[in-house]
Every structure is written in structure tokens, then in C-alpha cells.
Amino acid sequence: MSILFTLEWLCLNFSWILNYTTMIRSYNKLFENNKKWLEKIKSEKPDFFTAQGLGQSPQFLWIGCSDSRVPANEITGTAPGDIFVHRNIANMVVHTDMSMLSVLDYSVNILGVKHVMVVGHYGCGGINAAMSNKQVGLIDNWLRNIKDVYRLHEKELDLITDQKQKSNRLVELNVQEQVYNLTKTSIVQNAWAQGKELQVHGIVYDLHQGELIDLNITVEDASQIKSVYKFDLESALQ
Numbered sequence: 001m002s003i004l005f006t007l008e009w010l011c012l013n014f015s016w017i018l019n020y021t022t023m024i025r026s027y028n029k030l031f032e033n034n035k036k037w038l039e040k041i042k043s044e045k046p047d048f049f050t051a052q053g054l055g056q057s058p059q060f061l062w063i064g065c066s067d068s069r070v071p072a073n074e075i076t077g078t079a080p081g082d083i084f085v086h087r088n089i090a091n092m093v094v095h096t097d098m099s100m101l102s103v104l105d106y107s108v109n110i111l112g113v114k115h116v117m118v119v120g121h122y123g124c125g126g127i128n129a130a131m132s133n134k135q136v137g138l139i140d141n142w143l144r145n146i147k148d149v150y151r152l153h154e155k156e157l158d159l160i161t162d163q164k165q166k167s168n169r170l171v172e173l174n175v176q177e178q179v180y181n182l183t184k185t186s187i188v189q190n191a192w193a194q195g196k197e198l199q200v201h202g203i204v205y206d207l208h209q210g211e212l213i214d215l216n217i218t219v220e221d222a223s224q225i226k227s228v229y230k231f232d233l234e235s236a237l238q
Contacts, residue, residue, distance in 0.1 A: 051081075058084045061107040063100070063178070064119040065091045065126065070205055072119075075212065084111060090126030090174065091118055092145055093181040105187050114197050116182060119212075120175040121205040122168045131167060146170070149177045175202040176217055183219050184229040192222050193233040 041048050060083045062072040072083050086103040093100060107113045120127075129136055130146035150157060153173045160166040179202040182188055191198045202215040222230060 056081050056084075056111065058082055058107075058111060059114045060084065061086070061104065061113045061116045062119055063087075063091055063093065063103075063117065063182075065089065065121055065124055067121060067124065069207055070119070070121050075205060075210070084113060089139060089142055090124055090130070090146055091120050091178060092142070092174075093118065093178040093185075094142075094145055095181065095185070101185070101187065104182070104185065108187055108191050108196070108198065112196075115199050115201060116188070117201045117203055118175050118178040118182065119203045119205060120171045120178075121207055122171055123207050124167075124171055127171050127174060128167055131163075131170065146174055149174045152177065172202075172204055172215060175204060175215060178202075179217055179219060180225075183222070183225050186231055189222055189225070189231050189233060192220075 058081060062083050062085045064070055064072060064085065064087050066087045066089055072078075072085050073080065076083065084103070084107045086100055088097070088100065095101075104116070108116070126139075126143060127146060129139070130143040130150065136143070150170060153170075157166055157170060157173075160169060179200050182200050188198065188200065199218050199220045202217040204213045204215060205211070206213060
């Protein structure tokens with residue numbers, strides 16, 4: 001029994017040591033990659049980090065999904081400093097989300113971005129989870145916002161029998177609704193009232209093709225906002 005116990009103990013500990021070593025190596029790899037990237041940038045653009053230290057003036061705010069397969073800079077071919085980024089599960093614009101509102105306010109009123117982009121992606125886990133009735137955990141409360149989008153477009157979505165196609169369509173509709181949610185904020189409406197150049201766009205990223213798809217739902221003034229959502233901006237500007 002003692003020999004068997006010892007062997008089991010050794011096997012368990014060897015497995016733990018192996019897993020722990022792998023975990024540490026993967027973490028250290030980040031710093032190794034950073035050094036390689038640093039040397040590459042220094043050789044190609046000697047003044048890059050000096051310029052970065054002077055501040056940022058991005059033209060774009062990217063409101064995207066937290067999915068690790070949808071990195072804003074890589075898929076748009078842009079450099080650090082070009083895009084201001086906010087990410088959450090399923091690229092939601094929730095009016096009680098102070099993190100999102102703070103990013104929106106800072107990017108529009110301090111950085112002066114010209115474009116706010118809601119970027120969803122096909123194969124979104126948040127969208128698929130919202131389409132099911134399975135409990136996931138705390139995130140269920142967040143996913144309810146996506147279920148509300150489904151409810152708004154229930155007739156169209158219920159006619160789609162293929163689950164992948166239904167998911168992709170809900171991804172698009174969700175982006176559409178989040179664009180409209182942005183236009184309902186006082187931040188965006190005040191920017192337009194003040195004469196700022198600001199466009200709100202809806203985009204979807206196709207994971208399987210690597211392509212960004214413009215949904216052609218750009219909004220650049222308050223004319224498309226339903227009256228119930230419009231603020232009395234004349235009094236706010238006085």
C-alpha cells in the first residue's frame with residue numbers, strides 16, 4: 001500500500017509540476033515576445049516611442065467584443081495610438097455601464113474621435129449563449145440585453161431554421177441596436193449639437209474569412225433618433 005501510495009503521489013506531483021512549469025513558460029513568453037517587438041520597432045521606427053510619449057490623438061473608438069480572436073489593431077492594420085478601444089462581452093452599449101460611458105465620453109469630448117464603431121463578429125459566444133436557455137452564471141444578467149435584441153426582432157429570427165445563420169443574423173442585429181443605443185446617449189447627442197464631426201458605425205468581423213463587413217448603418221446626426229430619445233439640447237447648451 002505504501003509503495004502504491006508513493007507512486008500515486010509522485011504521479012500527481014509530477015503532473016502538477018509539469019502544468020505549473022508550462023503555465024510559467026507561457027507567461028514568460030509574453031515578455032520574450034515584447035523584447036522582440038521592441039527591437040523590431042526600434043530598428044524600423046527609431047522615434048516611435050518618443051512620439052508615443054507625447055500623447056494620443058486617435059480618430060476611432062472601437063467598441064468590440066472581448067473575444068481574443070478579434071484584436072482591433074491587428075485586423076485593421078493600424079498602429080498603437082490609432083484606435084481607442086473598449087471591449088466587453090458581445091460588444092454591448094448598455095446605458096448603465098459606467099465603464100463604457102466613461103470611455104465614450106473621454107474619446108468624444110477629450111480625444112475628439114471622429115468615428116465610433118460598434119464591431120461584432122460571427123461566431124460570438126455571447127450571442128450563442130443568449131440564444132439558449134441554459135444558465136451560465138453572473139453573465140446571464142448581461143446576456144439579457146442580447147435577449148432583448150432578439151425579442152425586438154423575434155419574427156425575423158424565428159423564421160431562420162439554420163442555427164448558424166440565425167446566430168449570424170442576431171450578431172448583425174445586435175450591432176445595429178448598439179449603434180442606436182449610442183445615438184440615444186447624451187454624450188453623442190451633445191457632440192452633434194455642438195457641431196462636432198462624429199459618425200457612429202456598425203461593423204461585423206467574419207472570423208472565418210478575416211474580413212471586416214460594413215453594415216451600412218452609419219449615423220451622423222440626430223435626425224434618425226426617435227423623438228422619445230431626443231434630449232432638449234438647446235437648454236443644455238445655454
